[in-house]
Amino acid sequence: MTERMLQFVHLPQQTPEKRPVSLRREDFDEIYRRFDQDAAARQSSRCSQCGVPFCSVHCPLSNNIPDWLKLTAEGRLEEAYEVSSATNNFPEICGRICPQDRLCEGNCVIEKGFESVTIGAVERYLTDTAFDRGWVRPGRPLHERPQSVGIIGAGPGGLAAADQLRRKGYQVHVYDRYDRVGGLMIYGIPGFKLEKPIVLRRWAQLAEAGIVFHLDTEIGREVTLGQLRARHDAVLIATGVYKPRDIGGPGAGLAGIVPALDYLTASNRAGLGDDVPGFESGALNAAGKRVVVIGGGDTAMDCVSTAVRQGAASVQCLYRRDRANMPGSLREVKNAEEEGVEFVWLSAPEAFLGDGTVSGVRAVRMHLGLPDASGRQSVEPVEGSHFTLRADLVIKALGFDPEDLPLAFGEKGLEVSRWGTLSIDHRSFMTSLPGVFAAGDIVRGASLVVWAIRDGRDAAEQMHAYIQQSSTVAVAAE
Ligand SMILES: Cc1cc2nc3c(=O)[nH]c(=O)nc-3n(C[C@H](O)[C@H](O)[C@H](O)COP(=O)(O)OP(=O)(O)OC[C@H]3O[C@@H](n4cnc5c(N)ncnc54)[C@H](O)[C@@H]3O)c2cc1C
The missing domain is CATH 3.50.50.60 (FAD/NAD(P)-binding domain)
Structure with a gap:
């Protein structure tokens, strides 16, 4: 179906229906039901397509929200998904657990007087539909590169970086002390906000893209940071914060x-x-x-x-x-x-x-x-x-506070802030150790999934630049 835009004047805000309390109290299934196509299209058509989209400005990933809302309203769902996933590695997760009231929806210009577009619910509908219809494909690279990266931590920060670097062709190895991938998305956040098959489905996609997961592997215990640095061309620390x-x-x-x-x-x-x-x-x-x-x-x-x-x-x-x-x-x-x-x-x-x-x-x-x-x-x-x-x-x-990482990793040279978070150069994302980068909660302190994704993407870009520069220098020296 095709909806015209700017319908906020006629159409009220709609959130997906909540399951009845009596059912919710009995299980760990998600609280909100899913939009159907009509509801998603109608809600998307409320977007005013304003000149300065404050929803995008206030999204840590700068998602092109008005664009994919318009495509959803027009029934062009696959294109809408392409636009949405171009800036976000895990839109199905952000659609569910981002605090939209403080980010995109809280800054929607029609919020003043007409109540915002329910952007998160549309994002969730769009990505679930994309999975159902087979539009979400593993991010396999066109060309393989010989260099490898080691990523410590399989939370959203580490996974976003892994996805980005794999798409560029790197040999990506993710190490996590847990037995499953997802970090706090799998063991912290409960199923009534984020059902676990959603996280497991992403894990399967990332593995299919060729990312190698080394689970039950605690860095600092089973393997040292020094060993990882010797094994890989660059290392990312995305270990989150866990000290209660x-x-x-x-x-x-x-x-x-x-x-x-x-x-x-x-x-x-x-x-x-x-x-x-x-x-x-x-x-x-x-x-x-x-x-x-x-x-x-x-x-x-x-x-x-x-x-x-x-x-x-x-x-x-x-x-x-x-x-x-x-x-x-x-x-x-x-x-x-x-x-x-x-x-x-x-x-x-x-x-x-x-x-x-x-x-x-x-x-x-x-x-x-x-x-x-x-x-x-x-x-x-x-x-x-x-x-x-x-x-x-x-x-x-x-x-939560960060653990003492220089101690845990046996690396006194790893500099931390006065809060114990890792100190990085905010342009290069590099820590005080050459070739070692950091992203997510371990840099910001306890934050949000969407910020960890943003950091993971930015760090991946910087790791790519670092490896390319190091390779050029090495070739020139030969
Ligand atoms: C209960 C709870 C609810 C939350 N709810 C929300 C929400 O609704 N919305 C939202 O946006 N955010 C929420 N958050 C915050 C969000 O989960 C975090 O900001 C986000 O997961 C941080 O991502 P990360 O990749 O930096 O770290 P994490 O997700 O913490 O992942 C770090 C990974 O590193 C691994 N690791 C740690 N040390 C080592 C080591 N030495 N060797 C190997 N592996 C290691 C861990 O096992 C873990 O898998 C919540 C947090 C909690 C605790």
């Missing part, structure tokens, strides 16, 4: 208080059919328990909604700021509330109660004070406002 920020105070060491990523990884592994020791009855399963999650970011949102699906008796989320000041997506808060999660805003834990195992959290009310140097309002405890939440499982979701 901890919480102290009385009772912090009680059993039943667990880090968020341990909890989510166990749940994702169980969902993938892995044998997770003790999962059915263990500390990492919320079934039948009163659960308190501490934190207000995306990880905390994923924990509360996972606990609901595991059959928790109750789920509460304790966050020291309020709804308007939380870092997590408001769309996810709304979904969690619909599913029965209680948000305890402006509250912080002070102590954990229990005899060996946690039985409660003593908390204190907070109020928002004056903005600090960063412009964010400070939080201060309200005197005499203590209260207790009963809990059998407490999940700590307070964010």
